[in-house]
Amino acid sequence: MIRATQLKKSFAKPGSSKKNDKVLAVQEVSFTAEDGQVTGLLGPNGAGKSTTLRMLATLIKPDEGNAQIDGFDVQHNIQEVRKQLGFMPHNAGIYPRLSARENIHYYARLCGLKRSDARQRANELLQQLDMESFADRRSAGFSQGQRTKVALARALVHSPQTLMLDEPTNGLDVMATRGLRNIIRDLAKQGHCVLFSSHIMQEVSALCDHIAIISDGKIAMTDSLEGIKTKTGENDLEDAFVRAIGETP
């Protein structure tokens, strides 16, 4: 379970020499993502989705506000948060000279699994995500779909309760997207908390039980799909989204 409260983060302006010249990336971000549900963080490009996820993943420290992952504070219980959390950034970031199996095995070992356990865990994930056909090939020539699967397997390697995926369907074809959706639904059914960010309406409406709309670094609205449609008085998520971020459709 993820609970974010009034997160705020600003960065030094690139190329600016002044110390106080800052860009406000995220302000007033509060939302909750429950276990057993898929929560969508929906927002246009540059809305602050990745910054929010990075703060939740303990990669950067929020300037203000706080957040808990399964009850652990992201600023004070960093290692505990990391144990609960599987994070897949928007670029797969896998090692091109290692095979799919080696990529997963490496992460398993880094998470503290013994050699034999790591091997077994890698086998499980390769099977679960249907990757056996390319398990022992070097990743350099992988398709986007294959790369995403490897990255997802790595994020799941320590069996985290909470999973965060940053724009996971980017660059995937229809079949790969559908495959990934099924995997995400299964994970939620097993009781995991899944938070995933996207700027694609269809994606969110097809998959999410709960939606947080983010715009200009602020959460504009957070509710179930039906709730958002009711609140905005729009029948279509796209129109609802446009209304939620303060524009007229």
Add this chain to the structure above:
Amino acid sequence: MRFLVVMFKEIIDNLRDKQTVFYALLFGPVLMPLILGGSIIISLKQLSIDFDQVTPLAVVNAELAPNLMTFLHSNNIDVVEAPDEPEKAVRRGDSPVVLKVMPSFSDALRAGKPAPLTLFVSDADKKSTREARKVVALLNAYERTINALRMQHRGIDPNVFNSLDISREDVSRDGAGGQLLASLLPFLLIISMVMGGFYLAIDTTAGERERQSLEPLLSLPLNRRELVLGKFGATLCFVALSGILTSISVFFLFQFFPTDLIGGGLHFDAPTIFKSFLVASPLIAFIAAVLITVSAFTRSSKEAQTYLGVLMVIPMAPFFILQFVTIRSELAIMPIPMMSQYQLLERTVLGDPIPALYIILSAGGTFIATAFMLLVAIRLYSRDRILM
């Protein structure tokens, strides 16, 4: 102990990278010694004259100076038929030098006047100038003999004209070439150690940022200190491997050096090379730490290569500084990494005794600098900015 997991992964990963392997296993250990050592061997051979070696000399009008020919022959010169156009032959390089006995030679000699000889030389050609030096040296010796005979003939002691007796003794044990050779070992060893870890360090730090594989890595339940230590360890292994291979190849290279050219004072036998490697070994950790830390500062491989490229001057600096400056206070530079190892390696090769204090200061200073660099790297990895 998770840093070992990181370390082994980086080693395996980089062993699959042709560029890294080329620089670690081939460039430093094989190509550099061959290119540098080879060119030094060749230039030394060109500089030195071997009076014991029989060399041919083309002479025009040899029949006009039979005594001179006999003298040359007894001094390991094989007088041969001269080409038709001596000047062109020398210019083209067909004959290195040609000696022409002028037609008036025997008359002048008999009359007690300077007897004319012409030596055709091409100063643009090193082989020609070297041959010319040899021939001139022999002709001078012949002239001294004739001078002495002429004076004795007139009842004068030839020593009357030898008012000075200059004897020149080179007291450095190794001569001019030896100093250069003595600094060749530290130069090769240190450069190849740097090159050995260069690409691995860039790949594991800046490369990881560039591939965007750092972000998921940092979100794992793993201490960043272990991450840095793992990457440092992998770089260290490559630097060490490169150093060991270079020591071996330098050992074999010096088996080809003619000992009379090196000078008797230089040692390149197996125990000396082994000792040199031990003296230089604290540098392995230092070099690995510098490479990791500097490339951790940078955002991309290209940026890292630029920074480290500039930094490459530093390991070379002591080599050039010590070529020009004779440092009197050795004790003061002992705690400085690189500088001290250069000095100690030179001493080792020259067979000078090394005080224990020097070794302690050198190793101690280098280890402190290494620890400092590693702390900086760990700090760099703990900042938000590492992901930006």
